Amino acid sequence: MDRALLALGLLMSLPAAADEGMWTYDAFPVETVNKAHGFTPTQAWLDKVRLGSVRLAGGCSASFVSPDGLVMTNHHCVRGCIEDLSSPKDDLLAKGFQARTPAEERRCPKVEANQLVKMTDVTERMNAATKGLTGAAYNTALKKEMSAVESACATSTDVRCDVVTLFNGGKYHLYEYRRFQDVRLAFAPEFSMAAFGGDPDNFNFPRFGYDVAFLRVWKDDAPAKSPDYLPWAKQGAKDGDLVFVSGHPGGTERKASVAELEFQRDVNLPYTLLMLSELRGKLKEFSSGSPERYRTTRSRLRGVENGLKALRGRHQALADPSLLARKREDEAELRKRVEANATVKAATAGAWEETAKALDTYRRMLPEYRMKEGGDAFSSEFYSLARHLVRIADEQPKPNAERLREYTDAQLPSLRQQLLRGAPIAVELDEAVLAFGLGRLRETLGADDPFVRQVLGTESPESLARSLVRGTKLGDVKTRQALLDGGKAAVEASKDPMLLFARKVDAEARAVRKRYEDSVEAVLKRNGERLAKAHLAVYGTSGYPDATFTLRLNAGQLKGWDENGRPVAALTTFGGAYARHTGKEPFKLPDTWMKAKGKVPDATPLDMATTNDIIGGNSGSPVVDRDGRVVGLVFDGNLHSLGGRYAYVPETNRAVAVHGDGILAALEHVYGATRVVKELRAASEVATPPAR
Template sequence: MNRKHLLLAAIIFPAVMAFGQQYGGMWIPTELNEKEMKDLGMKISAKQIFDPSKPSIKDAVVQFNGGCTAEIISPQGLLLTNHHCGYGQIQKHSSVQNDYLTDGFWAKNMSGELPNPGVTVDFIADIKEVTDQVLAGTKDLDAPAAQALIDKNTERVKATFKLEPWQKVVIRPMYYGNKYYAYVIDTYKDVRLVGAPPSSIGKFGSDTDNWVWPRHTGDFSMFRIYADKNNRPAEYSKDNVPYKPKHFLPVSIKDKNENDFTFVFGFPGRTTEYLPAIAVEKVMTDTDPAMISVREVALKTLDEKMRADAETRIKYASKYASVANYWKKWIGEVEGLKKSDAVGKKKQYEQSLVAKNAQIKPTIDELNRLYTEQAPYALNRAYYSEVIRNAETLTLANLYLNFMQNVEAGKMDEKTKTSFTNRLQSFYKDYDAELDAKVTAKLLALYANKTPKAFLPANFDQFADENKNLTAIENWSKNSVVTGRHALDGATASADINKVFANSAELMKALKNDPIIQLAAGMRETYMATSESKFAPLQDQIDVLQKKFMAQQMETDKDRKFFPDANSTLRVTYGQIKGSNPRDAVYYGYQTHLSGIMEKYVPGDYEFDVPKKLIDLYNTKDYGIYKDKTGDVPVNFTATNHTTGGNSGSPALDANGNLIGLNFDRQWEGTMSDINFDPRFSRNIMVDTKYILFIIDKYADAKWLINEMKVVK
């Protein structure tokens, strides 16, 4: 190595390993860790991020369709979120003849924007802590009585809020029920698709690159919020007008540098940072590996058909991506927990707590006993739930079982029946009975071979051979309501669901004699009797102790600043732009570029193909104002923000509150951050705003959208 390279290494590696943040954090925006944020480089105030009394950044951040996050980037309600968050809507507007998944979609003007019935966006208007009111009178009650009073108190507190017709208030527990917060929510119901790049850009790298760095994915799509003429929420109407936000995010295309401050604002789904060591150990050694093994079989079977048939690819695209997402996440989580010595660190922390407060030891000892007792039931629960979820034929059978139970209990009124048939109709739309027979056959064999006999129905060993299973399922399917092939009054479930349900008595008779229903019923009954009946009471005891353990941690560790686990409520996380050193002798830079896309380019490949126009832009170097100091267009970048599911689509903002990126993933080596954030390995992955605007402007020729934005150069 020459002197120049030695100096470079000396500069880079210490910078990568110097971390100002210790625990990460998903902070309630009314309780930000402002000092640490300022120490790391933030230049705005906490009030500029969240202020219920006047416009602030929170007014530009929404929960998109109940799951992802999105942000407003223009004074006309233009909304930015991930391609994978808008994927279901893009798919619904697609067909073999008009394939927006493959070709992309760009409205030429507002009149060309496509409505999406049922899609909503939620703004958080205000957040109030209501712990004292919700927990009033519960101190000396046992857990069931306390919960009953909490439920009553919650309703009383909700009733004290004066709401507009379009508002609702939701009260959520934090710190395992030690605190409670009320969220006032504005819901907008007219959300239209504005633009989406082709999947070869929006999903570039697809499943191979999912959770992986270096990454080169243009994971974004664009929608617009519409309101009535008074700027209030309204159902879809051609008379609605673009929503005028209280605040929208300026879009920065300034170059990024390592150690620049960044923060992410959004709705993270679920984390469990405060579990005891024993719980983390069971996730790492038992439940994650079980769920991985089930999804691995399902994915391999689906992939074979999707690669060979375009119609299947479109029909199963969204489902496949959903199944693959957490399969790969869990693999990275297991490896990350091992690499970061999560269990060892948890045990050490527990010992330090006990040294300060001896009353914590009985709590930890009892948690160890309960988790150990629960372990075999938790493992079977992981296998059973994943088999039912991923074998769609069994999923359908369980839906019909629910219908049968409601009919027998006299609970199947017309409203419930309509809701049920609508759900089935939607399910059958993207269901391939022949393909799923292969998936179900393989998963039944896995379940038979992996599960102790004590947890299986009698004679279940007959399903240990996947080839025999396939023959049986194909024979059953010829006369099964479940698979949609059984003729019932001249109709099939997959073709005319309402006609099938017209005669409940005849349908009930057919369902009771359906061999697939009988198989699913046997599996469910045995699971409930042998596993769930033991798992649930133990979990109730664990939940009570976890609340106590959380309170004890907060009371004992005065040096630590605590934040509540994610629970799909609005949060702020922050960090710095950084590369990573995930393994010995491996260093990843913090930024990828368009040239990296061309390095991965595989003509005709469904994951790594590149549209011709993007190739032409690369070859001619027609980058406009979107290139960085290297002369290339930046695509993705990483930082130490503590994110999780639900943060998809979240804005990544700079020290001044300008949009610099769109969060869409995490680095595989750090997916254990849901359980154990480690700044050495935990990296969130974002689409660079330069690449987003480059695609909109140069690739899509949709400069009219750029003209709406406030671009910071």
């Protein structure tokens, strides 16, 4: 039955907007691009751009830009690394960093880079494993088969394998990556320049940020070779030029049911926005206490502010009656077509109703789930380390297919890297955010809730956080190594207060996770798959699946837009950045830029806006031209792009990128980063463009 439905979906109907789509590389619409832009990417072109693209496992995109492992991404994608390499006496986040020699490149403790080398359709295998199953049995069988496929694929720690869900379960693909765990920082500007304009300019345009960083992947203590890289363009992009973005969009819900969108609007987004608003206030108050507190908090505060603005934009999009009205019309039309097809109707019976029922269950469960298992109550780095150690000890003795998904053999290499890198933890900040989370636990579930009483006992959130954070020894890598190597016996024998605390709360966390997975996740997955196959059957594939932090490609143009009758140009310039300088944060240019004033012509492009269809996760994506050469670096979108979670609006949706000319000009004339510039130019000269 499933195979018959998929067979009916072979015809492809393309989206109305030519630049819409986060396309998988195996289904890129070359004819549509040719019709819209007069250019047909060849398979050689697609392969070259795919292999030149990089995923940073923490949630960003990047690209190889030289044959010697040089990787370009955003500064905000490696802020954590820069913080880890900083100290009170050597604040790299404030002053920036550049390595003058390979030996000066500094290893990022927690960064992993992945290069997608192979994609395999495993839909039939997943369907066979779950055939005839529903509820928890369906979910268990699906995860078990995913783990088995990934384990067979991951033949060494240099290989990462993920079974990814596409079209909400209409298809499943196995993505095989080349994994790099030795990733070193080569160049980063000042935080103030990467985030120039701060929260007021965030998700806005014109922009004047230099959100750029360069890493290098190493192998066997030498720079790794990267023969498939994206060379620099010899000519920068101009208004109206065709450009492509290759990156890893994190998540969209364009195929979601109306019930799922209403749940986001009415339940999940309001809950999260309230939590982030309170956390922002806490972080602002904490950071004002001393220069050291400000140093250790500014990056996290920037991330919280970014999340708040992004989620507000999503909520506003869903609060617009016209968006949900269109979604209801689309769903009504789909249901009408399903009713007219007896085979599809039988296969889909009850799917919408079961989805709505599961969401109603989740509505009642969400605060408990988010607090106990989702991490909202225990937002501490020390606690995170403790929980991983506890769960690895419990999960690793089990057969691979029976473990929690994040502890399977395919996932353990990345997790071990996180646990065994010597990145410092800001103790005061960790104590403050843990106290905040424990306080919210009591407020959310109530002082008389049995779990709250178990957690807090007679202590206040502040006193418990203080005793846990100040008493733990988990900041020491050797301690974590001993616990990891010693397994369950070592973990159970440990008297570390944070480890004891993680063990104490883990049973309740696992219990609510199981209830969620059995009564919510399983139902949503199974019925999402049924509805996706129904859509495929009656419409054919819409061409691109919702984003899943997997590699996607799309086409667009450098293009401004009209904002309430006011034209917004597609390019900003160095001169514009100096004009925006006020001398006060967040519009204060750093000293390096003030000293370099006049060295770069004012008309040199700095940032640009394009029609490329992006979302969070695309940060760090390369922007390339028809020759597959770098012309920019995505770092943001405009406010209109936030609604792109649910729909793409070509008139106003824009990606925001640092212009390729601006990247080189600042490297050379502002920062004197001649080593990086020479490497980029040399790589550009020797590169042979793929056939087109």
